[in-house]
Amino acid sequence: MISDYSAKTRKTAVLGMFLALALIMGYIESLLPPLSGIPGVKLGLSNIVTLITMEVFGKKEALVVLLLRIVLSGLLFGNMFSMVFSLSGGLLAFAAMGAGSMFKALSITGVSMLGGVFHNIGQLIAAAIVVDELKIAYYGPVLLISGLLTGFVTGLIAKIVLSYIRKAL
Amino acid sequence: MMQKNGASCPKESEPDAPGSGPFFGRRGQSEDPGHSFLSGHRGDLILAAVIILAAGIWQLFMMFSDKGSSAALYAVIYVDGKEYSSLPLSEDRQIRVEGFSGMSCLVNITSGKADVTEADCPDRLCVRQKSIGSEGETIVCLPARIVVEVRGEAGEEDEYDAFSM
Numbered sequence: 001m002i003s004d005y006s007a008k009t010r011k012t013a014v015l016g017m018f019l020a021l022a023l024i025m026g027y028i029e030s031l032l033p034p035l036s037g038i039p040g041v042k043l044g045l046s047n048i049v050t051l052i053t054m055e056v057f058g059k060k061e062a063l064v065v066l067l068l069r070i071v072l073s074g075l076l077f078g079n080m081f082s083m084v085f086s087l088s089g090g091l092l093a094f095a096a097m098g099a100g101s102m103f104k105a106l107s108i109t110g111v112s113m114l115g116g117v118f119h120n121i122g123q124l125i126a127a128a129i130v131v132d133e134l135k136i137a138y139y140g141p142v143l144l145i146s147g148l149l150t151g152f153v154t155g156l157i158a159k160i161v162l163s164y165i166r167k168a169l
Numbered sequence: 170m171m172q173k174n175g176a177s178c179p180k181e182s183e184p185d186a187p188g189s190g191p192f193f194g195r196r197g198q199s200e201d202p203g204h205s206f207l208s209g210h211r212g213d214l215i216l217a218a219v220i221i222l223a224a225g226i227w228q229l230f231m232m233f234s235d236k237g238s239s240a241a242l243y244a245v246i247y248v249d250g251k252e253y254s255s256l257p258l259s260e261d262r263q264i265r266v267e268g269f270s271g272m273s274c275l276v277n278i279t280s281g282k283a284d285v286t287e288a289d290c291p292d293r294l295c296v297r298q299k300s301i302g303s304e305g306e307t308i309v310c311l312p313a314r315i316v317v318e319v320r321g322e323a324g325e326e327d328e329y330d331a332f333s334m
Contacts, residue, residue, distance in 0.1 A: 105212025
Protein backbone atom coordinates (compact mmCIF):
# COMPACT_ATOMS: atom_id res chain seq x y z
CA MET A 1 0.00 0.00 0.00
CA ILE A 2 1.51 3.26 -1.13
CA SER A 3 0.77 6.19 1.13
CA ASP A 4 -0.20 9.57 -0.26
CA TYR A 5 3.11 11.08 0.71
CA SER A 6 5.36 8.51 -0.91
CA ALA A 7 3.20 8.43 -4.03
CA LYS A 8 3.70 12.18 -4.35
CA THR A 9 7.46 11.91 -3.86
CA ARG A 10 7.59 9.12 -6.35
CA LYS A 11 5.66 11.19 -8.88
CA THR A 12 8.00 14.16 -8.44
CA ALA A 13 11.04 11.95 -8.90
CA VAL A 14 9.65 10.22 -11.97
CA LEU A 15 8.60 13.53 -13.56
CA GLY A 16 12.09 14.93 -12.93
CA MET A 17 13.52 11.87 -14.61
CA PHE A 18 11.17 12.32 -17.55
CA LEU A 19 12.25 15.94 -17.90
CA ALA A 20 15.91 14.89 -17.94
CA LEU A 21 15.06 12.23 -20.50
CA ALA A 22 13.27 14.74 -22.72
CA LEU A 23 16.30 17.05 -22.60
CA ILE A 24 18.66 14.21 -23.49
CA MET A 25 16.37 13.13 -26.34
CA GLY A 26 16.50 16.63 -27.79
CA TYR A 27 20.28 16.69 -27.45
CA ILE A 28 20.73 13.26 -29.05
CA GLU A 29 18.54 14.38 -31.91
CA SER A 30 20.69 17.46 -32.50
CA LEU A 31 23.66 15.09 -32.93
CA LEU A 32 21.93 13.03 -35.62
CA PRO A 33 22.36 14.12 -39.22
CA PRO A 34 19.34 16.06 -40.54
CA LEU A 35 16.65 13.91 -42.10
CA SER A 36 16.41 16.09 -45.17
CA GLY A 37 17.35 19.46 -46.52
CA ILE A 38 13.97 20.87 -45.63
CA PRO A 39 14.05 23.02 -42.50
CA GLY A 40 11.74 21.81 -39.77
CA VAL A 41 11.75 18.17 -40.77
CA LYS A 42 12.99 16.31 -37.74
CA LEU A 43 12.18 13.21 -35.79
CA GLY A 44 10.93 14.86 -32.59
CA LEU A 45 12.33 12.27 -30.21
CA SER A 46 11.47 14.33 -27.13
CA ASN A 47 7.84 14.02 -28.08
CA ILE A 48 8.13 10.38 -27.00
CA VAL A 49 8.56 11.66 -23.45
CA THR A 50 5.64 14.08 -23.76
CA LEU A 51 3.43 11.24 -24.96
CA ILE A 52 4.50 8.89 -22.20
CA THR A 53 4.04 11.56 -19.54
CA MET A 54 0.58 12.25 -20.88
CA GLU A 55 -0.31 8.58 -20.80
CA VAL A 56 1.18 7.84 -17.41
CA PHE A 57 0.39 11.00 -15.43
CA GLY A 58 -1.97 13.19 -17.42
CA LYS A 59 -2.14 16.33 -19.52
CA LYS A 60 -1.21 18.86 -16.84
CA GLU A 61 2.00 17.04 -15.92
CA ALA A 62 2.89 16.55 -19.59
CA LEU A 63 2.47 20.27 -20.23
CA VAL A 64 4.79 21.13 -17.33
CA VAL A 65 7.45 18.70 -18.58
CA LEU A 66 7.08 20.06 -22.12
CA LEU A 67 7.40 23.72 -21.11
CA LEU A 68 10.36 23.09 -18.81
CA ARG A 69 12.06 21.00 -21.49
CA ILE A 70 11.69 23.75 -24.10
CA VAL A 71 12.92 26.50 -21.80
CA LEU A 72 15.84 24.44 -20.50
CA SER A 73 16.98 23.15 -23.88
CA GLY A 74 16.63 26.67 -25.25
CA LEU A 75 18.91 27.96 -22.51
CA LEU A 76 21.35 25.05 -22.77
CA PHE A 77 21.65 24.34 -26.48
CA GLY A 78 19.83 27.09 -28.31
CA ASN A 79 18.89 30.75 -28.25
CA MET A 80 15.77 32.86 -27.91
CA PHE A 81 15.00 32.34 -31.56
CA SER A 82 15.05 28.56 -31.41
CA MET A 83 13.09 28.70 -28.15
CA VAL A 84 10.26 30.65 -29.80
CA PHE A 85 10.22 28.13 -32.63
CA SER A 86 10.03 25.09 -30.40
CA LEU A 87 7.50 26.82 -28.18
CA SER A 88 5.15 27.53 -31.07
CA GLY A 89 5.50 24.01 -32.41
CA GLY A 90 5.43 22.34 -29.03
CA LEU A 91 2.37 24.14 -27.69
CA LEU A 92 0.30 23.61 -30.81
CA ALA A 93 1.35 19.96 -30.89
CA PHE A 94 0.44 19.62 -27.24
CA ALA A 95 -3.00 21.16 -27.77
CA ALA A 96 -3.63 18.81 -30.70
CA MET A 97 -2.43 15.78 -28.75
CA GLY A 98 -4.48 16.75 -25.71
CA ALA A 99 -7.58 17.01 -27.86
CA GLY A 100 -6.72 13.85 -29.77
CA SER A 101 -6.18 11.81 -26.63
CA MET A 102 -9.81 12.31 -25.72
CA PHE A 103 -10.88 10.30 -28.74
CA LYS A 104 -10.98 6.62 -27.88
CA ALA A 105 -10.68 5.76 -31.55
CA LEU A 106 -7.10 7.03 -31.62
CA SER A 107 -4.28 4.99 -30.16
CA ILE A 108 -1.12 6.64 -28.87
CA THR A 109 0.30 6.35 -32.39
CA GLY A 110 -2.60 8.39 -33.76
CA VAL A 111 -2.20 10.97 -31.01
CA SER A 112 1.50 11.18 -31.85
CA MET A 113 0.76 11.66 -35.55
CA LEU A 114 -1.50 14.57 -34.64
CA GLY A 115 1.32 15.98 -32.54
CA GLY A 116 3.87 15.64 -35.33
CA VAL A 117 1.63 17.33 -37.88
CA PHE A 118 0.63 20.19 -35.59
CA HIS A 119 4.19 20.68 -34.39
CA ASN A 120 5.17 21.33 -37.99
CA ILE A 121 2.17 23.60 -38.56
CA GLY A 122 3.16 25.61 -35.48
CA GLN A 123 6.71 25.98 -36.72
CA LEU A 124 5.46 26.96 -40.15
CA ILE A 125 3.31 29.70 -38.62
CA ALA A 126 6.23 30.92 -36.52
CA ALA A 127 8.50 30.90 -39.57
CA ALA A 128 5.92 32.81 -41.62
CA ILE A 129 5.75 35.46 -38.88
CA VAL A 130 9.52 35.68 -38.45
CA VAL A 131 10.42 36.04 -42.11
CA ASP A 132 7.17 37.92 -42.85
CA GLU A 133 6.66 35.92 -45.98
CA LEU A 134 3.57 33.89 -46.78
CA LYS A 135 5.38 32.07 -49.56
CA ILE A 136 6.66 29.78 -46.84
CA ALA A 137 3.29 28.05 -47.04
CA TYR A 138 4.82 26.13 -49.94
CA TYR A 139 6.45 23.94 -47.32
CA GLY A 140 3.02 23.06 -45.93
CA PRO A 141 2.28 19.80 -47.75
CA VAL A 142 5.80 18.49 -47.20
CA LEU A 143 5.65 19.36 -43.52
CA LEU A 144 2.24 17.71 -43.11
CA ILE A 145 3.48 14.45 -44.57
CA SER A 146 6.77 14.54 -42.69
CA GLY A 147 4.91 15.31 -39.45
CA LEU A 148 2.69 12.34 -40.10
CA LEU A 149 5.63 10.00 -40.67
CA THR A 150 7.78 11.22 -37.78
CA GLY A 151 4.71 11.25 -35.52
CA PHE A 152 4.01 7.66 -36.49
CA VAL A 153 7.58 6.62 -35.67
CA THR A 154 7.71 8.40 -32.31
CA GLY A 155 4.22 7.16 -31.44
CA LEU A 156 5.28 3.61 -32.15
CA ILE A 157 8.36 4.02 -29.97
CA ALA A 158 6.23 5.48 -27.19
CA LYS A 159 3.82 2.55 -27.47
CA ILE A 160 6.63 0.03 -27.20
CA VAL A 161 8.33 1.86 -24.32
CA LEU A 162 5.03 2.21 -22.46
CA SER A 163 4.37 -1.52 -22.63
CA TYR A 164 7.62 -2.03 -20.72
CA ILE A 165 7.55 0.79 -18.20
CA ARG A 166 3.95 0.14 -17.22
CA LYS A 167 5.25 -2.94 -15.42
CA ALA A 168 8.33 -1.19 -14.03
CA LEU A 169 6.79 1.99 -12.65
CA MET B 170 -2.58 -4.74 -43.08
CA MET B 171 -6.12 -3.44 -43.07
CA GLN B 172 -7.40 -6.93 -42.45
CA LYS B 173 -5.03 -7.45 -39.57
CA ASN B 174 -6.06 -4.19 -38.00
CA GLY B 175 -9.69 -5.01 -38.25
CA ALA B 176 -9.13 -8.36 -36.60
CA SER B 177 -7.14 -7.07 -33.65
CA CYS B 178 -9.04 -3.86 -33.08
CA PRO B 179 -11.60 -5.07 -30.53
CA LYS B 180 -8.81 -6.34 -28.29
CA GLU B 181 -7.55 -2.84 -27.61
CA SER B 182 -10.82 -1.54 -26.32
CA GLU B 183 -10.65 -3.91 -23.36
CA PRO B 184 -10.65 -2.18 -20.00
CA ASP B 185 -7.44 -1.60 -18.07
CA ALA B 186 -5.58 -4.72 -17.16
CA PRO B 187 -5.79 -5.51 -13.47
CA GLY B 188 -2.64 -4.73 -11.54
CA SER B 189 -1.77 -1.54 -13.36
CA GLY B 190 -0.08 0.83 -10.95
CA PRO B 191 -1.46 3.89 -9.22
CA PHE B 192 -0.37 6.16 -12.06
CA PHE B 193 -2.24 4.38 -14.79
CA GLY B 194 -5.71 4.13 -16.06
CA ARG B 195 -6.04 7.76 -17.08
CA ARG B 196 -7.29 6.61 -20.40
CA GLY B 197 -9.45 3.62 -20.87
CA GLN B 198 -7.00 1.82 -23.08
CA SER B 199 -4.12 -0.39 -22.21
CA GLU B 200 -1.56 -2.10 -24.33
CA ASP B 201 -2.22 -5.76 -24.72
CA PRO B 202 1.15 -7.45 -24.13
CA GLY B 203 0.72 -10.04 -26.83
CA HIS B 204 -0.51 -7.50 -29.30
CA SER B 205 1.42 -6.41 -32.37
CA PHE B 206 2.74 -2.88 -32.13
CA LEU B 207 2.14 -2.21 -35.77
CA SER B 208 -1.60 -2.65 -35.65
CA GLY B 209 -3.23 0.54 -34.55
CA HIS B 210 -6.76 1.62 -33.95
CA ARG B 211 -8.93 2.15 -36.96
CA GLY B 212 -9.00 5.86 -36.04
CA ASP B 213 -5.25 6.10 -36.62
CA LEU B 214 -5.65 4.98 -40.21
CA ILE B 215 -8.49 7.43 -40.79
CA LEU B 216 -6.43 10.23 -39.27
CA ALA B 217 -3.46 9.38 -41.50
CA ALA B 218 -5.74 9.37 -44.54
CA VAL B 219 -7.21 12.75 -43.58
CA ILE B 220 -3.73 14.28 -43.15
CA ILE B 221 -2.53 12.92 -46.49
CA LEU B 222 -5.69 14.27 -48.12
CA ALA B 223 -5.15 17.69 -46.50
CA ALA B 224 -1.56 17.75 -47.75
CA GLY B 225 -2.78 16.89 -51.24
CA ILE B 226 -5.40 19.63 -51.23
CA TRP B 227 -2.85 22.13 -49.90
CA GLN B 228 -0.45 21.16 -52.68
CA LEU B 229 -3.14 21.53 -55.34
CA PHE B 230 -4.20 24.87 -53.90
CA MET B 231 -0.59 26.07 -54.06
CA MET B 232 -0.24 24.96 -57.65
CA PHE B 233 -3.39 26.79 -58.74
CA SER B 234 -2.92 29.98 -56.76
CA ASP B 235 0.56 30.18 -58.25
CA LYS B 236 -0.76 30.96 -61.72
CA GLY B 237 -1.90 34.50 -61.09
CA SER B 238 1.36 35.80 -59.66
CA SER B 239 3.46 36.18 -62.80
CA ALA B 240 3.62 39.97 -62.55
CA ALA B 241 6.96 40.13 -60.75
CA LEU B 242 8.63 37.30 -62.67
CA TYR B 243 11.56 37.77 -65.03
CA ALA B 244 13.11 35.65 -67.70
CA VAL B 245 16.83 35.80 -67.06
CA ILE B 246 18.96 34.76 -70.00
CA TYR B 247 22.47 33.47 -69.46
CA VAL B 248 25.07 32.89 -72.16
CA ASP B 249 28.08 30.78 -71.25
CA GLY B 250 27.27 31.23 -67.55
CA LYS B 251 27.12 35.03 -67.68
CA GLU B 252 23.94 37.03 -67.46
CA TYR B 253 22.97 38.28 -70.90
CA SER B 254 19.64 39.90 -70.32
CA SER B 255 16.73 40.03 -67.90
CA LEU B 256 13.21 40.59 -69.20
CA PRO B 257 9.94 40.94 -67.30
CA LEU B 258 7.48 38.18 -68.23
CA SER B 259 4.63 40.68 -68.09
CA GLU B 260 5.71 42.34 -71.36
CA ASP B 261 5.34 40.46 -74.62
CA ARG B 262 8.47 40.67 -76.71
CA GLN B 263 11.00 38.77 -78.76
CA ILE B 264 14.73 38.81 -78.35
CA ARG B 265 17.47 37.16 -80.41
CA VAL B 266 20.18 35.79 -78.18
CA GLU B 267 23.66 35.39 -79.59
CA GLY B 268 25.16 32.30 -78.01
CA PHE B 269 28.40 30.38 -78.18
CA SER B 270 30.29 30.06 -81.52
CA GLY B 271 27.87 32.11 -83.57
CA MET B 272 24.76 30.10 -82.76
CA SER B 273 21.69 32.04 -81.72
CA CYS B 274 18.14 31.41 -80.62
CA LEU B 275 14.97 33.43 -80.48
CA VAL B 276 13.40 33.89 -77.04
CA ASN B 277 9.73 34.73 -77.26
CA ILE B 278 7.81 36.12 -74.29
CA THR B 279 4.04 35.95 -74.63
CA SER B 280 1.28 36.04 -72.01
CA GLY B 281 3.58 35.59 -69.03
CA LYS B 282 5.60 32.74 -70.48
CA ALA B 283 8.99 32.52 -72.08
CA ASP B 284 9.76 30.11 -74.88
CA VAL B 285 12.52 29.44 -77.35
CA THR B 286 10.81 29.39 -80.70
CA GLU B 287 13.68 29.39 -83.16
CA ALA B 288 17.28 28.28 -82.98
CA ASP B 289 20.11 27.45 -85.30
CA CYS B 290 21.84 25.02 -82.99
CA PRO B 291 22.27 21.49 -84.36
CA ASP B 292 19.89 19.57 -82.08
CA ARG B 293 17.21 22.24 -81.56
CA LEU B 294 16.26 20.63 -78.24
CA CYS B 295 15.70 24.11 -76.82
CA VAL B 296 12.86 24.70 -79.26
CA ARG B 297 11.24 21.43 -78.25
CA GLN B 298 11.32 22.31 -74.53
CA LYS B 299 8.05 23.62 -73.14
CA SER B 300 7.49 27.29 -72.46
CA ILE B 301 8.30 28.36 -68.90
CA GLY B 302 6.27 30.62 -66.64
CA SER B 303 6.90 29.82 -62.97
CA GLU B 304 9.85 30.56 -60.78
CA GLY B 305 12.83 28.23 -61.12
CA GLU B 306 11.89 26.75 -64.49
CA THR B 307 14.57 26.71 -67.18
CA ILE B 308 15.10 26.17 -70.85
CA VAL B 309 18.60 25.09 -71.76
CA CYS B 310 20.35 25.13 -75.12
CA LEU B 311 23.56 23.22 -74.63
CA PRO B 312 25.31 23.77 -78.01
CA ALA B 313 24.80 27.55 -77.85
CA ARG B 314 25.37 27.58 -74.06
CA ILE B 315 22.19 29.56 -73.50
CA VAL B 316 20.06 29.18 -70.37
CA VAL B 317 16.72 30.90 -69.88
CA GLU B 318 15.54 30.87 -66.29
CA VAL B 319 12.44 32.31 -64.64
CA ARG B 320 13.32 34.33 -61.56
CA GLY B 321 11.28 36.19 -58.97
CA GLU B 322 13.41 39.32 -59.08
CA ALA B 323 15.54 40.49 -61.99
CA GLY B 324 18.80 38.60 -61.74
CA GLU B 325 18.68 38.42 -57.96
CA GLU B 326 19.34 35.35 -55.91
CA ASP B 327 16.50 33.96 -53.82
CA GLU B 328 16.16 35.91 -50.64
CA TYR B 329 16.62 32.93 -48.33
CA ASP B 330 19.17 30.27 -49.08
CA ALA B 331 18.50 28.48 -45.83
CA PHE B 332 17.39 29.03 -42.33
CA SER B 333 17.80 26.86 -39.32
CA MET B 334 15.47 26.17 -36.48
